[in-house]
Amino acid sequence: MDSVLIPEGVRRCSPRRFFLWTLPWLGLLGWGLVSAFLCLYKGLNQTNMTNYFAFALWIVFDLGVIALGAGAFFTGFLTYIIGKKELKDIINSAVIIGFICYSGAVAMLGIDIGQPLRGWFIFWHANIHSMLTEVSFCITTYLGVLLIEYIPIILENRKIEEIKELRLFGNNLHEIMAVFAATGTFLSFFHQGSLGGLFGVMYARPFAARGGFYIWPWTFFLFILSAIAAGPSFTILCTKLAEKITRKRLVPADAYQTLAKISGWLLALYIVLKIADTLNWAYGIVPKDGLHFMDFFREGPYGVWLVVAEIGIFGVIPAIILLIPKARRTEGWLIAGCLMNCTGIILNRFVFTVVTLAIPVMPFDRFVSYLPTWQEWGIALAVIGYGFLLYSLSYRYLPIFPKEKELNAA
Amino acid sequence: MLPFIFEWQWNAGHIIFFGFLYLALAIIGAGVTFAILKTAVQLLGFMRERHFH
Numbered sequence: 011m012d013s014v015l016i017p018e019g020v021r022r023c024s025p026r027r028f029f030l031w032t033l034p035w036l037g038l039l040g041w042g043l044v045s046a047f048l049c050l051y052k053g054l055n056q057t058n059m060t061n062y063f064a065f066a067l068w069i070v071f072d073l074g075v076i077a078l079g080a081g082a083f084f085t086g087f088l089t090y091i092i093g094k095k096e097l098k099d100i101i102n103s104a105v106i107i108g109f110i111c112y113s114g115a116v117a118m119l120g121i122d123i124g125q126p127l128r129g130w131f132i133f134w135h136a137n138i139h140s141m142l143t144e145v146s147f148c149i150t151t152y153l154g155v156l157l158i159e160y161i162p163i164i165l166e167n168r169k170i171e172e173i174k175e176l177r178l179f180g181n182n183l184h185e186i187m188a189v190f191a192a193t194g195t196f197l198s199f200f201h202q203g204s205l206g207g208l209f210g211v212m213y214a215r216p217f218a219a220r221g222g223f224y225i226w227p228w229t230f231f232l233f234i235l236s237a238i239a240a241g242p243s244f245t246i247l248c249t250k251l252a253e254k255i256t257r258k259r260l261v262p263a264d265a266y267q268t269l270a271k272i273s274g275w276l277l278a279l280y281i282v283l284k285i286a287d288t289l290n291w292a293y294g295i296v297p298k299d300g301l302h303f304m305d306f307f308r309e310g311p312y313g314v315w316l317v318v319a320e321i322g323i324f325g326v327i328p329a330i331i332l333l334i335p336k337a338r339r340t341e342g343w344l345i346a347g348c349l350m351n352c353t354g355i356i357l358n359r360f361v362f363t364v365v366t367l368a369i370p371v372m373p374f375d376r377f378v379s380y381l382p383t384w385q386e387w388g389i390a391l392a393v394i395g396y397g398f399l400l401y402s403l404s405y406r407y408l409p410i411f412p413k414e415k416e417l418n419a420a
Numbered sequence: 421m422l423p424f425i426f427e428w429q430w431n432a433g434h435i436i437f438f439g440f441l442y443l444a445l446a447i448i449g450a451g452v453t454f455a456i457l458k459t460a461v462q463l464l465g466f467m468r469e470r471h472f473h
Contacts, residue, residue: 134426138437147441154448178462178469182455189451193444200440 015169017409020418028406035398042392045385049121056385060378065363067382068122071390073205073359075111076149077233078352080241082108082156083198085269086191100265102163102410103252104245109156110400114393116153121389141208148201155194158183166409199234206233209362216299217306218366220291228287229362235283239276240355242269243332243348250345252405259417260410263339270344274332277351281325288321309377312365320361324354 011025022028048056059066085104089097120126132146165171165180183190203226210220210227220227246269253260292303307313331337331347338344370377382390404410423442428434461467 136425136427136437138433144437151441151444151448158448158452175459175463178459179455181469182458182462183452186451186454189447193447193451197444 012407015167015407017168017407019415020409022406028402032399032402035395035402038391038395039399041388042395045388045392046121048385049124049389050126054124056383058380058383058386060380062378063364063367063380065367066380067386067390068118070356070360070363071393072115072118072122073363074356075115075393076205077202077237077240077355077359078244079108079111079115080198080202080237081243081245082111082159082241083152083191083194084238084241085245086159086187087195088268088272090188090191091195094268096262096264096268099411099413100245100249100261100269102408102412103249103261104242105156105159105163106401106404106410107245107248107397109153109160110393110397112149112153112156114396116149117396118389118393141204141211144204145201145208148197148204152194152197152201155190155197158190159187159194162187163404163408163410167407198237202237203230203234206230206362209366212366215366215369215371216296216301217369218362219295220287221295228283228290232280232284232287235276235280236355236358239273239280240352242273243277243328243351246270246273247345247348247352248401250341250348252401256405258414260414262413262417266344267338270332270338270348271335273348273351274329274338277325278329278333281321281329284321284325288317306369309370310368310379312361312368316357316361316365320354320357324350324357328354 016022023031045056057066081104085097085101088094089101120129123129132143136147137143162180162184165176171177171180206229207227209218210222210229212218218229220229222228222230246266249261249266296303296305304314307316328347328350331343332351338347364380368378368380423438425438428438458467462469
């Protein structure tokens with residue numbers, strides 16, 4: 011039925027099977043749409059956000075997917091600016107994953123701000139002293155860049171390519187992709203950093219506040235580093251998942267190895283700096299504020315185990331796995347390393363978003379716990395449903411993997 | 421007032437903050453415009469098509 015749209019020389023499942031595959035993801039998307047409607051129609055009372063938790067599940071998801079989506083800009087930077095040719099076999103996949111992550115995050119923010127019709131206020135009434143304003147500028151602009159990077163891939167569809175005007179336009183955009191990759195790198199660098207920076211400058215919350223360089227707290231640099239360490243790992247994970255589901259080889263091993271190696275080195279550097287930052291915080295900032303390290307871990311479920319899990323289990327261990335060539339050449343270890351790396355970064359964003367707000371800062375404050383409502387889960391999980399849908403549609407109808415035909419010749 | 425926002429002030433903060441935003445938007449806009457113009461020139465037959473694959 012849709013065979014004329016499927017890229018030449020590759021095999022895809024039947025439309026019926028494809029439709030069945032999309033059902034769970036459509037279900038998640040439907041759940042999200044109902045939740046979004048309720049939040050927009052009835053208001054944010056549909057959530058468990060309070061004055062304590064102005065940042066909640068959606069911001070954890072936002073920060074998580076934005077960090078994981080960094081694979082797009084960083085792989086683009088490595089491919090078009092540094093000239094890592096082998097990454098051309100995975101760059102389309104990275105761009106689509108990045109586009110899904112950023113568009114999902116922006117959609118979720120649209121609900122989070124409560125009145126999306128006033129979303130443009132952040133540009134018109136810009137507070138130039140706010141890191142969040144900078145984040146908003148960069149994320150929206152970078153989403154535009156990702157769209158421009160995605161368009162040539164869409165225009166490579168077999169039927170669309172027959173239209174000369176669109177084919178030429180796609181080729182011409184492709185030709186100057188280095189310009190967009192460089193702009194994307196600049197934008198990503200700043201918004202990843204500022205997302206970290208906005209926690210580091212919370213001087214009234216000693217759990218998150220950090221020292222730094224000039225106007226930038228150390229968390230600014232740590233967030234950039236953690237995003238460029240985890241992004242490539244997430245690209246590997248998603249592409250490997252696509253290989254498992256389709257039971258095909260889609261990307262040559264050298265592309266995976268290059269990304270995994272770079273991811274490993276960046277993660278190792280990040281973990282060393284993160285340990286130094288944690289020690290500096292625990293022995294410098296915290297005592298200066300008249301507190302002790304253990305004061306932050308006395309109440310609620312957020313204990314020292316979080317520090318051990320984030321830095322040790324999901325930081326040091328994946329860095330070691332990804333740094334050992336023999337380990338990362340073994341598929342199981344490669345996937346485990348990438349998965350642990352991504353988990354560590356999500357945990358880091360969770361700690362900075364939720365735990366920071368949960369810990370009391372005033373003598374009269376009490377520990378307040380937070381559990382998301384089904385509406386909050388619905389909107390957050392809809393991003394996953396949307397991601398699977400868009401990636402599946404892209405895989406089915408667009409030549410995402412240039413070597414697919416060659417790698418599955420038999 | 422100017423350039424382009426309601427509460428614009430002529431100070432370093434606004435110039436740096438918005439300067440970088442407008443620079444990024446200008447580069448993106450120039451890139452897309454270049455691709456459109458080149459496509460038009462190729463369609464009119466003044467330039468040959470280049471193949472990537």
